[in-house]
Amino acid sequence: MGGPTLSWVVSDESSPLSLDEFQAVLQRLGRSVVTASQVARVLECPQADASERLAALADAGRIASADVSSDPVVWYPTDLDAVASKEHRILFPERREVVVEHPRQFTRAQLAQFAHLVDSSGDAYIYRIREEDVWQAPYDHLDDLLRTMRDVLPERSPHLDEWVERQWSRAHKFTLVTHEDGYTVLRAASDDLMGNVALQRLDQGEHVRAPISDSEVWVASERVGEIKRILYDAGYPVQDDRELESGAPLDIDVNLDLREYQRSWVERFETANSGVFVGPPGSGKTVAAMGAMAAVGGETLILVPSRDLAGQWHDELLMNTSLTPDQVGEYHGGEKNIRPVTVATYQTAGMDRHRSLFDDREWGLIVYDEVHHVPSNVFRRSADLQAKHRLGLSATPIREDDREADIFTLIGPPIGTDWAALFDAGFVAEPEVEIRYVPWADDYARNEYVSTHGHERRQAAATNPAKVEAVRTLLEAHAGSKLLVFADYLDQGEALSAALDIPFVSGEMRHSRRQVLFDEFRSDRRDALIISRVGDEGIDLPNAEVAIVASGLGGSRRQGAQRAGRTMRPVGSALMYVLATRGTSEEDFARQQLRHLAGKGIRVTERDAPQVEPVVDREAEDDDTEDASELDDGEDDAGTRDAED
Template sequence: MDVDSGADSLSLVRRDFSRMPLKVDHNSRPLWISPDNGHIILEGFNTLAEQAQDFLIAIAEPVSRPSFVHEYKLTPYSLYAAVSVGLEPDDIIEVLNRLSKVPVPPSVLNFIREYTASFGKIKLVLKQNKYFVESSHVDILQMLLRDEVIGQARMPEAAKAATVAQTAPGVATEAAGPGTPGTSKAAAQDGTPQPEQGEHDLFSAVIGVYDADELDEDDQVHSFEIKEEFIEVVKRRCNELGFPMLEEYDFRNDHLNADLEIDLKPITHIRPYQEKSLAKMFGNGRARSGIIVLPCGAGKTLVGITAACTIKKSCLVLCTSSVSVMQWRQQFLQWSNVPESQVSVFTADEKQKFSGAAGIVVSTYSMVANTGKRSHTSQKMMNFLESREWGFILLDEVHVVPASMFRRVLTKIKAHAKLGLTATLVREDQKIDELNFLVGPKLYEANWMDLAAKGHIATVQCAEVWCPMTAEFYREYLREKSRKKMLLYCMNPNKFQAAQYLIQYHESRGDKIIVFSDNVYALEAYAIKLGKPYIHGGTPQIERVRILQNFQHNPIVNTIFLSKVGDTSIDLPEATCLIQISSHFGSRRQEAQRLGRILRAKRRNDEGFNAFFYSLVSKDTAEMYYSTKRQQFLIDQGYAFRVIMNLIGQDEMPNLVYATKSEQIELLQSVLIAHENAANVGTDVGPDEFSVSSSAPRAQRMTGSLNALSGAQHMSYVERNRSMNKTLGSEQPRHRAFQKRAANSRKRT
């Protein structure tokens, strides 16, 4: 029985699967396959669960993965990803049938065959800074050219006759060896065919195995060139037509672009799940474009660096902030043997070019995507980035790419291979699916709970602390209709007391604590009242570094307050406890990113160690709704949020803040007289902005006229201009003296 959410209410939809015949040995098989919607249920307690989970990650999207029962869903994009890493439709069906408790329903078989038939038949190829659509199937190319959208994107000079050419370097394909009798179609990572001998051998033969339908060297590849500005449009249209473009880079046979001398240092250790994710990208000897999803603190940076060391071509790394840029540069120098002169930076403060024919450039999305007027040095650097072919583009926090400003970097920069890295492949604007054609399919997604169980990330206890609103605050909360309602539930005195209690409790245990608040007004109020250092967008860089270094190395500084600038750009493995007092509405991504600040805790491998994540919520306010929505992504990863109604011992604390009624009323008055801009949570972005807690209104851009700028709009002669009077009269009433004068004038005429 499933829950179906309707427009006004929740209704239960009964789905009866009792007629589906169970196999004789169904107890040893871990999967249930739904015939009507492609959902697959995995029994996490089954002996084959771990191997089955690896297989399901390759062919389906994880929906929810709590402790004992996991849910996956087959989608066209997930099947495209499966084919792109070399899985054949027959292999997918065969393994599903072996794992399923019931025969695979015909509807699921048809779905798999339908959406895998056309994948991989056309490719997008970059040659000599030009984009070509290539395929060995002439009829498919002719069908694409007849399409109105794709036909308009074709280069005019190429419209006379189709280009027929041998596959160029960088796109060359190798002949697939004939299958050996008695072996599976799939081959292991080293290319050795594996015998089909039971379930375990079947997994080793299919999971991470690549033997796609390759082209022989003698096969001709037909192609046509498309305009650079239409790349995104063509990729989207091909997806809609059911022919998603495959983007692969045969970097070993690319002799046109200079090689980059880079390797991992001998001391660098790659974890098993990192190796598995990279095997999905390089399984057939070429670099597939796509996305790798790993939890915060699980080593996404090292995965990207290892990919760059494998391709050994010029690499462009794009991050979300200048702090991340410097971290990526430092990580390249720490884990690889690349010379410092070949790792350059392109930010507002530094604009460098690497030495030699090949190198690495680390920059931000906003620097590359900016369409405004640039300085001379910045424009010179952009010309350098746009004029060359890049072997590899690395997209950190790839979930930001669908934003209208950032997505243009993928057409501005010409790269053979793209790899997106993220911990949270979610967006609240439903644009996350666009990454399938902007970057590529999801190649790998790790299980957070499995990594925590194996000690790769910290085990976290999550709790939601309910803080009752005081009578005075709740009365004003019900009266307010502006955005100041949010400020009232953030500044709830009981929330102050809960934060004070949790900070003192965890400091006494020896924990390092980060307190997050999106609202800068509340951030400063809490930090000053509790006597703790704080960082927000207006904090100077020198002050930020001083506070963070004290937090890391000074035993006296055990708590810092951070605004949203600390969501993704600050690496603090010392932190073991996180308290959230204010958040950005219902953002699931932000909740997961903040949890990630404590997943790298240095003490994570200590026996019995737990990190702690507290979310303080004012009861009976809109914050409770947002909190539930924010937690959904983490709950799907297997985390459980406990609700704490009462913090035992809080009332007996000495020096409890806002303990008296008079102090609470004084706090309420300060909140009520605060400017409404103090309730803003989305403007704290960097050190160039002032704190939004200022009581003065911020500057705003408004429409106006030259008359208004010169002051003429308020001079008396405007009253004689009847057309202007009519315009003004529709917006604001005229003074009675002028109304009487105008009436007398009309009578005389």
């Protein structure tokens, strides 16, 4: 299924592309410069065909292209040559900030490798290079990091280069190794570092067992996670080069051909023995994880945040590997089977009465799906299994409490591929993202917002009744497409469901009924669902084409990326609309929520929703005394939201 047929652009994908047709594509996308993947999406043809037709039009001298380093090739009319050079970059080396006006996708994708997006107001993007950005940069060698920086920064800065080199050096001052007798050793680059940094902060007896030399100490293997956190907080990330346990042997064959970048991820994981696969939704992190399981060849514990995701993993393993049903078990509130490969929820595995079952088994690999949960107090205990191979999976290893550094400290270094490269290769559809500003439904709704404060005010903006008509307008505009509508507030989800005659899936719904609706959506027997936070993580709905966010979790960047990710698959369109009530804090929340996507090179546009007169039954609303916030807390209890966020 797909969106409206674009026969007005082109009817035969094998025919040459005319300049008029190319201009029509630009107009449809609202861009002056486009990639082949974007053209393919509009023309509804394979990317290879789009590339050939663009090249033919370029050979005729009607359009031009530009290719910078690893940047996707971009195409534009020859009379708009100046458009390709509109980007303007300014470096402030003393503040370690980069300001970019009209940034290209390449620039944003490269900056995301070593800098943090601070603000993306209008056409200007502000990036700051922090210590942790250098420590976590996905490079094996300093020269590779400096080469990327010099590729994208407008000028060389010896001051900045020296600072980056110092930070890189700090991240390689302490190393954990395995002694030939089997115990764990912490090794410092110098005697001074061991005496003045490590031994000043680590507890003798609890962390440190005994000195070996002036620069080496025997440390407690069961306290390795704490040791890493303590030294990280002191400004010294620890390199983990221990010989990790392989666990009870288990032969696993993967029945899928891994893509080149997935094979690269697995190879880098094998070298490091631990790490976090970081890639856009739809890039196949689960498949790559199965490749890692086969590489380790040991019994595996897979930790997930929900029962829905546990069942999904169970089915994927049986479908795509040589594992048999008696080798794969689930352990959570609905089922409790420990097998050579066990999929468990974080909550259950962390409970004292179940913990020994997991601690006593000889796991060779622990897989942490949606690994951004690990820093929270609820899930942190699972990261204490430091002696095992550890693999995290996440499209969004970010947290609003700024504790994302714990992810890489406790689990391992980031392993991933530039999002731009995956978009350009056609492995993942680059989403078109739009913030749509909705006016108040009427004076009653506006006055309710003005007269409240705090959470109630945010809720009033989020549940603005005019959003019902805004959603209806988008549903009509994308009739025939597969759509997901997200609503964080239960009463809003129920109101949308009643008005639009679409089921609302939430944590309040029975698990079995949720599964029926998800299966109907996957099998194309249902075109649309309204969904609460239960759809944010892990639920595989691979044929969704349009995501409409009626309300969200404040300015959560992770949630914004997760919801856009519902549409980011190799084929089809990928559209996301975020509705925000005009003149309220939702405007800032929407921009903040999409900042992670913008930092990955995805274009975010803004526009006003058309004015529509909604039909509002105020008498019925006044009779509704149900407390939405209490119901929302019920969703949290169901495990669909990280309480630490």
